[in-house]
Amino acid sequence: MTMFRRRRDDQKDPARRAAQYQVDREIAAVSADGDDHGKDYGTDGSAAAAAPRKRMDDRALWVDTVVDQAIRRGEFDDLPLAGKPIPGLRGTHDPDWWLKNLVEREQITGVLPAAQLRRDDAELDETLDREPEEARVRATVEEFNARVVDARRQLLGGPPVVTPTRDVEREVQRWRERRRAHGIF
Numbered sequence: 001m002t003m004f005r006r007r008r009d010d011q012k013d014p015a016r017r018a019a020q021y022q023v024d025r026e027i028a029a030v031s032a033d034g035d036d037h038g039k040d041y042g043t044d045g046s047a048a049a050a051a052p053r054k055r056m057d058d059r060a061l062w063v064d065t066v067v068d069q070a071i072r073r074g075e076f077d078d079l080p081l082a083g084k085p086i087p088g089l090r091g092t093h094d095p096d097w098w099l100k101n102l103v104e105r106e107q108i109t110g111v112l113p114a115a116q117l118r119r120d121d122a123e124l125d126e127t128l129d130r131e132p133e134e135a136r137v138r139a140t141v142e143e144f145n146a147r148v149v150d151a152r153r154q155l156l157g158g159p160p161v162v163t164p165t166r167d168v169e170r171e172v173q174r175w176r177e178r179r180r181a182h183g184i185f
Helices: 002-012 014-032 055-073 097-106 113-129 134-153 168-181
Strands: none
Touching: 014 055, 113 134, 113 168, 134 168
């Protein structure tokens, strides 16, 4: 009963009927080629009675037909990013790509001390270059070092803190050199 109902419902859908028609035509064309190798014959001995349908081949043909029809109807026109490169593909594999995308998309900041310290470490030279006095450069580096040491002592889990501390005297010397290179001193 449900098989009959399902077939009747399938016959109401014109797109499905058209796709099935095309699949049946393809099968008939393959059968007309005369290639009887590997076919199962029906009880009456005819190949047509058995209608050997390769289920996956039929499904692939049906999918191709449905996609082609959708393309002709224009259902794939005006898709976002049509003709543009997919954002986020950089050519190298990054195992943490999903986490970085989440942090960027949701604008999450300061969640994990280890990640925040790595970011602060990368931006430390720029931060120091904005300082006008040597004493403030020393204080900024000492504060950064204190945060690194404190994060190493925490046992909250998460990624390990691999950010190194900075030598205060060396950072002051580098700050002076950068200022001289820019002609500020």
